[in-house]
Amino acid sequence: xxxxxxxxxxxxxxxxxxxxxxRAVFVDLVEDWDKVTGLxxxxxxxxxxxxxLEIKGEIFISSNEDSVKVLxxxxxxxxxxxxxxxxxxxRNSVCVSCQVGCPMGCKFCATGKMGLIRDLTTDEIxxxxxxxxxxxKKEKKRVRSVVFMGMxxxxxxxxxxxxxxxxxxDPKGLGLGARRFSISTCGLVKGIQKLAKEELDxxxxxxxxxxxxxxxxxxxxxxxxxxxxxxxxxxxxxxxVKHRKVMxxxxxxxxxxxxxxxxxELAKLMKGKxxxxxxxxxxxxxxxxxxxxxxxxxxxxxxxxxxxxxTIRYRFGRDIQGACGQLATEKGKHQ
Ligand code: SAH
Ligand code: SF4
Numbered sequence: 001x002x003x004x005x006x007x008x009x010x011x012x013x014x015x016x017x018x019x020x021x022x023r024a025v026f027v028d029l030v031e032d033w034d035k036v037t038g039l040x041x042x043x044x045x046x047x048x049x050x051x052x053l054e055i056k057g058e059i060f061i062s063s064n065e066d067s068v069k070v071l072x073x074x075x076x077x078x079x080x081x082x083x084x085x086x087x088x089x090x091r092n093s094v095c096v097s098c099q100v101g102c103p104m105g106c107k108f109c110a111t112g113k114m115g116l117i118r119d120l121t122t123d124e125i126x127x128x129x130x131x132x133x134x135x136x137k138k139e140k141k142r143v144r145s146v147v148f149m150g151m152x153x154x155x156x157x158x159x160x161x162x163x164x165x166x167x168x169x170d171p172k173g174l175g176l177g178a179r180r181f182s183i184s185t186c187g188l189v190k191g192i193q194k195l196a197k198e199e200l201d202x203x204x205x206x207x208x209x210x211x212x213x214x215x216x217x218x219x220x221x222x223x224x225x226x227x228x229x230x231x232x233x234x235x236x237x238x239x240x241v242k243h244r245k246v247m248x249x250x251x252x253x254x255x256x257x258x259x260x261x262x263x264x265e266l267a268k269l270m271k272g273k274x275x276x277x278x279x280x281x282x283x284x285x286x287x288x289x290x291x292x293x294x295x296x297x298x299x300x301x302x303x304x305x306x307x308x309x310x311t312i313r314y315r316f317g318r319d320i321q322g323a324c325g326q327l328a329t330e331k332g333k334h335q
Pocket of ligand 1: 108109110148149150151152153154184185186206207249251280281282283284285
């Protein structure tokens, strides 16, 4: 989908035409320009040629039907993955990718192993959500929230990520409230500082994954650039401006960061702030082992006993390799 081309094609049309077309694409979710009545044949043909509405994707549904993954081919043949997570009570959330691959090289992450292949455009990010808006429409359901936890580092493609959020937030676009968006970052402090200046009040999540710099440096190259202390200072500045709770993601890796002493160390960092910790069960990508459920619960208890708010991330679509943050490359098919 090339939304940017739509503007170009209709630039000489009257203003109401733009609204009509935006409504057709984002509200009525049409997949065929011929279904948009009231457009001249000439205009329809031009839109068909320059802005085809088709969004291709191969669909995989998890066995317990709580998630659906789509593998989407881009114009240059590269592939990206997007996941729809269906919570009970209709909290349908789409986990989007913002890059093909990722430049940050986290050791535990399948996407990180690919390196950066390229940034996604605003259109490519929005198309992922539109794909699932269309998919859910058939069941009379809607996309309720969008999380940037697929492939890539959102703050390494800042402008396109924010551009996509603006388009999806636009009442004439998908009309999703700002709080329906969550950006997860490995801790690029410049991105956090920029986000603090945006008018949009989206949710921010930080992939911390360690209770001290020594461990963090072993698994996340970004920790060589910024210490946890520097990162938390910037997060606190962000909270001072936005007054919004920030989530810290913590992957539970056996023996590396899941011992009692790590829980206590983490509690010291987290306590008394507008923070919430989200413990994530690690989906092993080879090098490390995931912690047991029992260990995770114990770790959670220690944090809670020390005054930290904690949640554990529910696992989605394991059988389709479709849990958030685990999207990538099987057998190099993204190359
Ligand atoms: N680049 C961003 C957002 C994408 S990753 C970031 O790192 O925050 C989204 C989340 O999935 C991150 O918390 C990431 O650390 C986590 N993740 C990566 N690999 C994972 C794996 N194998 N199992 C579980 N979570 C993983
Ligand atoms: Fe990139 Fe996030 Fe994976 Fe790290 S965890 S390599 S930042 S996608």
